[in-house]
Amino acid sequence: MDSQDLKNVGLKATLPRLKILNFLHASPVRHMSAEDVYKSMLETGEDVGLATVYRVLTQFESAGLVTRHHFDEGHSVFELNLGEHHDHILCVKCGKVDEFFDPVIEDRQYDIARNQGYTITDHALVVYGVCPDCQD
Amino acid sequence: MDSQDLKNVGLKATLPRLKILNFLHASPVRHMSAEDVYKSMLETGEDVGLATVYRVLTQFESAGLVTRHHFDEGHSVFELNLGEHHDHILCVKCGKVDEFFDPVIEDRQYDIARNQGYTITDHALVVYGVCPDCQD
DNA sequence: GAGTATATTGAGAAAGATTCGCATTAGTAT
């Protein structure tokens, strides 16, 4: 039961929210748009209104349960927040999404922000390229 | 006359395209949405259809004259391509956009891509924070 | 466990950004 997970972050444990959270945990695909979540859940018979999917994903984001990304597409992409910050590398041919974490880059970002007098709150690094499977 | 600039990149030198290109060069604001460009030009009396602004900015992007960014907003942001690649740091309070270039980060990105078997084509790094003017 | 106050849901309408369709107009090369 994830009921408690929701209550812990201040959200009522409603059926749609539980369904969506369970779906995200069970999905083999980590990065999905709201539409992806909506359609995939329909196929599983777990149907939830599209407006609710959008609302709940936004609530999960505020609660820190999921992270929202703005890749170079026209829509938001969400992923379950597993506690480990990372950045992304996307294949421009097949759309595959890989992840990485680089302490050197993380540190440099803080230095740069500090040098420009900024207090850093977040960052998003997306590398685009051609994945091994899509070469030539 | 920028007529030649347009022809050089394979675009017919039409009045709307010249107006937009001149506007971008003259603007003190470097980062603008299509809507920003459209409205600012209206105010200057240089009016061009909104659809044309969208089309032309996209053509300029393909031609390498401008760069398109996807910051965490619901729309694209364009800037004149002055030939020097750089990344961005945005103030989450006032919306200011600053720029930076860090060779260490650039290099690390290539290493990471190579390690994962990717051929890098592009990247986008956006740092969010609170600018000096917006501290407390 | 039923009763109640209140937050949440779902469906469709609405909004914001961008693209499309097409008749009209403007560049460009004879």
Next chain:
DNA sequence: ATACTAATGCGAATCTTTCTCAATATACTC
């Protein structure tokens, strides 16, 4: 100047996301 073709501008259409609101489900009290 003429003619061929590409580009423009308008509104309609599309896509993603949010909003409205009546119906419903959750959590709390007794």
